[in-house]
Amino acid sequence: MLRRVVGALVSGGVLCLAFPTFDVWVAAPVSLGLLALVLTGVRPRAGFGLGLLAGLAFFLPTLHWAGVYVGNLPWLALATLQALFVGLVGALYAWLSRPGHSGTVRPLAFALVWVVVEGLRARAPYGGFPWVKLAFSQADSPFGHLASLGGAPFVGFVLALSGGLLAVVASRARDRMPLGSLALPAALAVGLGLSGLLVPLPTDGPTAQFVGVQGNVPRAGLDFNAERRAVLDNHVKATLAAQAEGAGQPRPDLYVWPENSSDIDPLRNADANQLIRNTVDQIGVPLIVGGLLEEPRGYLSNVSLLFEPGKGNTDRYVKRHPVPFGEYIPNRAFWRLFSDKVDLVRRDFYPGSEVGLFTVPAASGQEIRAGLSICFEVAYDDIMRDVVNAGANVLVVQTNNATFGYTAESPQQLAISRLRAIEFGRSVVHVSTVGQSALITPDGTAHQVTSLFTQAVVRGALPLRDSMTLATRLGESPEWVALLALVVLLGRRLRVRRQRAALSD
Structure with missing residues (x-):
């Protein structure tokens, strides 16, 4: 058991290496292989503890950014909650791997348990927290290509299956079985790892010119926007500078500012509204602004606003999935018993109900249909799928990473946007107040990646694509198939247990 405990800790530590800023993608299947080996043959209670x-x-170091400015308690609580789901993986798989107390590695069972529990983690509690899903570490790997076939869940399934096969190889080698018995699972694991290379990632299509403006903020931390006008001014100055520097280059079709670029309500504050309208009229190009609205009564709204030359604000998108404990406090009175930090969120954000899609013409005669997501929404499969199904031919991710300082949070988010590009076959304009910002082509390649806490601009042509990937067409069905298959396995295991109990009587 001591060896298993050490193995479990090493497994979690190795999995950290797969994510930014380490980016060693092969660490993911290796980590899961070690975890499957550790869990195989133990009792469910021990499996829960090891998981x-x-x-x-894994989660304590990977989510360390959650406590940079609000203290250790929120970070520890979030990491522990997420770790409980891995504990559930351990309990379920341990139960499935002991039908005859033989302790045989079962790669398919392990993969099904992993993807089903990861899907549960993405949905509960309070709408779930799908950050650092297994697939989000694979934008640079052959596994990542599989996202276009079945989305992030399918990538997670194949990774876990590969890890389970590696565990079979390790267990047979440990038991000194003939080398021939190692060949098939080893070949299958490698084959799964390379299979993504057979999946094409097209980047063709008509193009449009985009400019993403990273205006920067006066300071990092929770009070990043204490000087709200300074943040707005930063984005105005950077936009006008980008226009001047772009003389002689192709005319932009759309400018994008990040989340929180105007925390002064630009629809109620005449000064902010006029400043933005003057900027749009001067550049002569539509602009998407990330702002806060003082509405509805008693709440705030985190919004994307479309401003067009000569027209002002013509469209809006209200963030559909505000972040619990970041943008609203569920069960505030209860959680205040544990920490008064909940009152740092003085007013809750109100969720929107409409899918975000802005339509603007491009100089080439094409139509830009920008599918919108704000900050953490990029991690939610359904929100991103909704905008593609609504007709988006390019994705726009507006985010603000100032509250997480110089941590891995921003690179982790950029990695999610890169996988989304592959999953949906869409270009992504990923723009942050402080970085990292980038233009991402549909093959997941990030171009012009900016540094943290600098003023910068990303500009260039991106393909506009309408074709639907298989992942888009399948939607949530891969997860439902995995759940059904897991229920079948659990049912069979229960029947075997009852039969054994009946025979023993």
């Missing part, structure tokens, strides 16, 4: 240890060893 919890692996989860803590």
